[in-house]
Amino acid sequence: MNEKTIVTGVIGADVHAVGNKILAFALEQAGFKVVNLGVMVAQEEYIEAALETNADAILVSSLYGHGEIDCQGLREKCDEAGLKEIPLLAGGNLVVGKQNFEEVEKRFLAMGFTRVYPPGTAVEKSIADLKEILNI
Amino acid sequence: MNEKTIVTGVIGADVHAVGNKILAFALEQAGFKVVNLGVMVAQEEYIEAALETNADAILVSSLYGHGEIDCQGLREKCDEAGLKEIPLLAGGNLVVGKQNFEEVEKRFLAMGFTRVYPPGTAVEKSIADLKEILNI
Amino acid sequence: MEISNKKLSTDAFFAERKEVLGHWHTGKGVDFDEAVAYQRSIPREKRFGLKLAQAAEQNVTLIQPRAGVALYEEHIELLRFLESEGEADLLPTTVDSYTRLNRYNEAETGIEKSKETGRSMLNGFPIVNYGVDICRKVTSSLQNPVQVRHGTPDARLLTEISIAGGFTSYEGGGISYNIPYSKNHSLEKTIAHWQYTDRLVGLYEEAGVSINREPFGPLTGTLISPCISNSVAIIESLLAATQGVKDITVGYGQCGNLIQDVAAIRSLNILTREYLDKFGFNDVRVTTVFHQWMGGFPQDEAKAFGVISWGAAAAVLAKATKVIVKTPHEAMGVPTKEANAAGLRASKQLVSMLKDQDFRSIPAVVAESEIIMKEMRCILEKVEELGKGDFAVGTVAAFEAGVLDVPFAPSRYNAGKVMPARDNVGAVRFLETGNMPFTQDLIDFHRQKLEERARYEKRAVSFQMVIDDVYAIGKGFLVGRPK
């Protein structure tokens, strides 16, 4: 089996579980091995889980508006931990209030993220992207 | 039979029929002979009907807020027509907007009305008053 | 005056038409053939009947407001607001009171004064005074189909100008726009006037242009038993179909008891179809309209939203084709456009959210609609009998005899012997059946329902119940309980 492993979870102090469950379920259905860390996940937890499971990508959600703060430094911590090349994807309501998404995307890409998704993105989109990134 | 006759109707350009029907029905049930002129009744119509039927009282309703204007001069016209002693009762939403009812009552009594009723008065009240006025 | 339920002859119609178009100078602007061509140029998605047919097929409920102001630019702006901000599926043009009474001079003054003051001095849009071209400006400025709603006993000229003006649906009828709206108009006269309207619609049909027609369902809007308003709707449908109308929307005003409300729409739908078929009008399309609560409204806007939402919910559970929406300003008179749009959006939320729920086949609904249909058959068969098969003649005779009797109607041609009251669960029953031709088992049924309430309330069945019911809604209740 050449199953790809994805670590996912809701970052920071966010307890929004519905989208997280939907996402994890959809990823499993799409044939990925999913390590779902659930809600209220610290940056370190993503990294530990990715190391432990030899993960192929990390998918970070945030729905309470503080995602930009919570995601800062994640790429650097990954690098330090030896996850230099691991794809980092982020989506949800990443910032407080309505903001131009292109601006948000630019900031997240600059922070080292591989893909960034606006609110209301269909799950299929992230799955298609993961398949592309991971050459499945 | 010593049945008393009441002329009733909604004065002026007012087409509110529900209260009128309720009132006429209640008066009949209470044993009165009712001459119900319905809606959009002119002052002259009340007087004609009262003369024709040898009525014992006239009960004027108004629900659209112009009752005070519509009722002006009714007592004088009754006097001229030979209905000098006929009791005149008025009720409904007699004036536009919220006004102190005591003021409204004072003005109507000064206009020669025998009894005046505020909005939402129970039908029983007018019936009891009529019985008292007509010594039944 | 003699009337009969026969298609007006072309000669008679055009003779009358000459006179009608002369009632006001804008009548000159109506050219039938040109109007047919204009109507044919209206895109399909803006035709009222087509949009209704599509909704009926998809089993969804469309929403429609009431709205009309004196100045046409503002009227266009208002209707545009209601389709964009209110998400209205169907649009209205409500006509002012002067036009309803054919007082075009006064309507003209109303337009002038509105121009001077910059605000609407009329309670609706004066279609006749504006004439064909301005009506076309209105109807062509909008995304959705537009209907004329009024309350006019003699609406002949109004109909001519409306249809030539691009409206694709027209409310009213010789009974439903007389008995609840007028004191002195005879039924013979208004039925004849509406035969004209319906014949005109028939002529458009024959020319390939279908105009939707809608008898006014709620009548006086207060404690109207479904069998009464449904019977009137069917009679007006038959009269309209006789003149060549092919697209009819029959209506009903919410009573408040959900089972009865759904049953009313169900029975209205079934028997309208049955009667049209019975008289050979198999090709007439039937859809339904549910009117949100027509009685007194709470002053408070939040409470009004509650009443509006409940009306929308009942409409969609009954699978009415459209629902006429109230506004949170209902108790205060003419609403702002924002309040009108808010009532629409609250209704839209519910017609969307509940669209997959259908209460028509619930046993209690079926049982209730069987009763309504039994009552309707008693009435309609008697009307047919009184008219010796002619529903126009029969209707006049039926009102005279109190066989048809609309509670709380101002018309002197209405017997006013019938008295409704709510039963213990808020359904509208009969306290007095007057001369309505009901069988003894129906009379017993109503009596028993009111006795049930009387026992619960520990008082006798009496007229006091009616009084209490009329005043109850002001206190937030359906059933007027003793203190």
Added chain:
Amino acid sequence: MEISNKKLSTDAFFAERKEVLGHWHTGKGVDFDEAVAYQRSIPREKRFGLKLAQAAEQNVTLIQPRAGVALYEEHIELLRFLESEGEADLLPTTVDSYTRLNRYNEAETGIEKSKETGRSMLNGFPIVNYGVDICRKVTSSLQNPVQVRHGTPDARLLTEISIAGGFTSYEGGGISYNIPYSKNHSLEKTIAHWQYTDRLVGLYEEAGVSINREPFGPLTGTLISPCISNSVAIIESLLAATQGVKDITVGYGQCGNLIQDVAAIRSLNILTREYLDKFGFNDVRVTTVFHQWMGGFPQDEAKAFGVISWGAAAAVLAKATKVIVKTPHEAMGVPTKEANAAGLRASKQLVSMLKDQDFRSIPAVVAESEIIMKEMRCILEKVEELGKGDFAVGTVAAFEAGVLDVPFAPSRYNAGKVMPARDNVGAVRFLETGNMPFTQDLIDFHRQKLEERARYEKRAVSFQMVIDDVYAIGKGFLVGRPK
């Protein structure tokens, strides 16, 4: 940690109590005997359980908001506003998030900052920090009974201060305030914490003071099948009754399909009574609470009024004893007091207007509730079996085995194998039953319901339906249809 469903011994309770009251300095202010005397002095009309019992007897539905702010004078003002301008029958005091996590230092900072800035910097009222006397100021300033609502896994000190502070009802439970609210709290721990709370309520009962207890019904609030939340409610009722609680309100969060919603309350009421009786708790009073739509809300206030009104209508048709009311600001976060009162008044209109209508005996409702009860029996019997007759032990084992499984719950002690989806009329069914111990006919029933939807939508039954359902409400629909 070992737990069992046995009444805590007096020794064990008071030993634990000593520690609990030391968690924050305000614990010192609690004196049980003095608190009993204080509670006894509260007038009858302000006792939560009595008002609920009266409503149940009269078959009416009471309305209750959510509300809580940081500063106590403002909190009193807010609640007074909700009873005068919102016509609330029952009042809440919603506790802030810091208190829910027992972070009293941070709550203190929140109070200070709120004083400085003059506006609430906490999302609720910090009961523990204020202590007994200020709580009494709150509860004694109001005309109506007041309940504490929160979401606290370890609510022991909060309970002590709340009851001594004059609150007469208390929401929560060891399962319902853990699984949907917490990630890492073990069930053993939270069940034990809530045994403490329930034992304390039991001690007050034994001293002649009855405090109403309410397990939290809606759980995660998203696509929760009635059998799951009802089963949790019954288990928490049994656990509470074991500790001496005598007045319980079991709850359910609206799913949106009227038949299912009424059936959910009906089955909850019937089986709670049955299970309490079965275990000898015949003297425990049972009432019900219906939560208006707990899922995503429309941003638009008019549409929100539509959702609120539909919730109130479903509650009253189900004859729930009370309904928890949302506000037109729901989508925007903390509401103004005016918006809160508006939601209440819209709800009041409907609980008044529909109070004489009852949908509990409609055949479709009865049939649906038979299914829910069958499912509940499968679950509850398995829980009892897993615990060898002990519902505390059984609950822990059941969550571990996925026999009890709350969709979309954040807790790591929840299996998360169950997946709900709506059927073709919007009722919540199971796409995946995970390890829930259903009989084959129940599994077939759910499958068949989803197959029916799949046929209508011309697609296969799949997880995509769940995704579509979760996103549907944002577009105004219950059922997520394919594009």
